[in-house]
Amino acid sequence: MPGSLPKMTDQSLAATLELISDGIWDWNARTNFVYRSPGWYVMLGYDVDELENTVFTWESVIHPDDFDRVMQHFDDHINDKSSEYKVQYRCRTKHGGYLWIEDRGKIVERNADGTVARMIGVHHDCSVEKQQREESEKKNLSLQEIVNTQTRELIEVNRLLAQKIKEVELLATKDSLTSLYNRLHFDQTLKLECARSIRFNEPLSLIAIDVDNLKPINDQFGHAAGDLTLVKIAEIIDANIREIDIPVRWGGDEFMLLLPNTPLDRALVLSEKLQGLIHHLDIHPDTVTSASFGVAQLEKGEEPNQFVSRADCALYRSKKARVKKSTDFD
Numbered sequence: 026m027p028g029s030l031p032k033m034t035d036q037s038l039a040a041t042l043e044l045i046s047d048g049i050w051d052w053n054a055r056t057n058f059v060y061r062s063p064g065w066y067v068m069l070g071y072d073v074d075e076l077e078n079t080v081f082t083w084e085s086v087i088h089p090d091d092f093d094r095v096m097q098h099f100d101d102h103i104n105d106k107s108s109e110y111k112v113q114y115r116c117r118t119k120h121g122g123y124l125w126i127e128d129r130g131k132i133v134e135r136n137a138d139g140t141v142a143r144m145i146g147v148h149h150d151c152s153v154e155k156q157q158r159e160e161s162e163k164k165n166l167s168l169q170e171i172v173n174t175q176t177r178e179l180i181e182v183n184r185l186l187a188q189k190i191k192e193v194e195l196l197a198t199k200d201s202l203t204s205l206y207n208r209l210h211f212d213q214t215l216k217l218e219c220a221r222s223i224r225f226n227e228p229l230s231l232i233a234i235d236v237d238n239l240k241p242i243n244d245q246f247g248h249a250a251g252d253l254t255l256v257k258i259a260e261i262i263d264a265n266i267r268e269i270d271i272p273v274r275w276g277g278d279e280f281m282l283l284l285p286n287t288p289l290d291r292a293l294v295l296s297e298k299l300q301g302l303i304h305h306l307d308i309h310p311d312t313v314t315s316a317s318f319g320v321a322q323l324e325k326g327e328e329p330n331q332f333v334s335r336a337d338c339a340l341y342r343s344k345k346a347r348v349k350k351s352t353d354f355d
C-alpha cells in the first residue's frame with residue numbers, strides 16, 4: 026500500500042482509498058505528515074507515493090496565481106472563520122501542465138489550545154465541469170451580445186419608424202397645396218371639439234368659406250393662378266387665427282374654420298375681418314379676390330354633421346346673395 030496510513034485507519038479503509046479516483050489527503054498537524062491516497066498522485070500524473078509526505082508538496086503544486094487565494098481560504102477555516110475549507114485552483118501536473126481541482130477539507134481534531142491537530146480533505150478533478158461552465162457562460166455572453174445588438178438595432182428601427190409615422194400622419198392630416206388641415210382631420214377633430222364643447226359648456230363656432238369665382242380665374246389666368254388664390258387665402262386665414270383654431274381646406278375652393286371656445290358674435294367678427302383681408306388681396310390684374318362666408322354656433326343636442334350643414338347652408342345663402350352681402354349665419 027502506498028504511503029503510510031495513520032494508525033487509526035484499517036485495512037478496508039486503505040483498500041477503499043486505493044479505489045477512489047479523487048485524491049484524499051490527511052494532514053497530521055502534530056507530526057506534519059501528510060498522507061495522500063493513490064488517486065491524489067494519479068490525478069496529477071505522478072507515480073503513487075512519488076512526492077514527499079509534507080505540506081510543502083501541496084504548496085509546491087499550487088499555481089502561483091492561485092496561491093494567495095487558496096491560503097486565504099485555508100486560513101479562514103483553520104482560524105474558525107469558515108465552517109468548511111472549499112476552493113478551486115490549478116495544480117501543477119508532473120508533465121508541467123495545470124489541472125483545475127476542487128479542494129475540500131475539514132478539521133477533524135484540534136489540540137487543547139484550539140490549534141489544528143488533524144485535517145482531512147479531498148482533491149476532485151473539476152476541469153471538465155469548469156470548462157463546461159465557462160463554455161456555457163461564454164455562450165450566454167455571446168447570446169447576450171446578440172440580444173443587445175439586436176435590441177439596439179430594434180430601437181433604431183423603431184425610432185425611424187416613429188419618425189416616418191409622424192411624417193405620414195402629418196401628410197395624412199394636411200392639405201398639400203395650402204398646408205391647412207385636410208377634410209379627414211376635420212372630420213376627426215370636429216367630433217372631438219363638439220364633445221369638448223358639450224363637456225366644458227364652451228361655445229364652439231364654425232366658419233364655412235368658399236372662394237368666389239375661382240373658375241373664371243382658372244380660365245383666365247391658368248390653374249396655377251387659381252392655386253395661388255387658394256394659397257393666399259389660406260395664408261390669410263392661418264395668419265389671423267389663434268393656436269387653438271382649426272383651419273381646414275374642406276375641398277376644392279372651400280375652407281372650414283373651427284373655432285373652439287368662440288361664440289357666434291366673435292366668429293362673425295372674425296369672418297368679417299377675413300373677408301376684408303381677402304378682398305384686399307391683389308393677386309391677379311383687374312380681378313377682385315373675394316370669398317363668401319357662412320357662420321354657425323353649435324347648438325345644444327346638435328350632431329356634428331347638422332352643425333356643419335347649418336354653416337354650409339349659411340354659406341350657400343350668402344353666396345346666393347353675395348351681391349348684397351357675403352356673410353350669412355345660422
Ligand SMILES: Nc1nc2c(ncn2[C@@H]2O[C@H](COP(=O)(O)OP(=O)(O)OP(=O)(O)O)[C@@H](O)[C@H]2O)c(=O)[nH]1
Nearest residue numbers: 235236237238239240241243248249251252277278
Ligand atoms: N386652381 C385650382 N382650382 C380649383 C382647385 N379645386 C377646385 N378648383 C376649381 O374651383 C372651381 C370651383 O367651381 P365653382 O364651385 O363653380 O366655384 P366658383 O367658380 O368659385 O364659383 P362660385 O363659388 O359660385 O363663386 C372649379 O373650376 C374647380 O376646378 C384647386 O385646387 N386649384
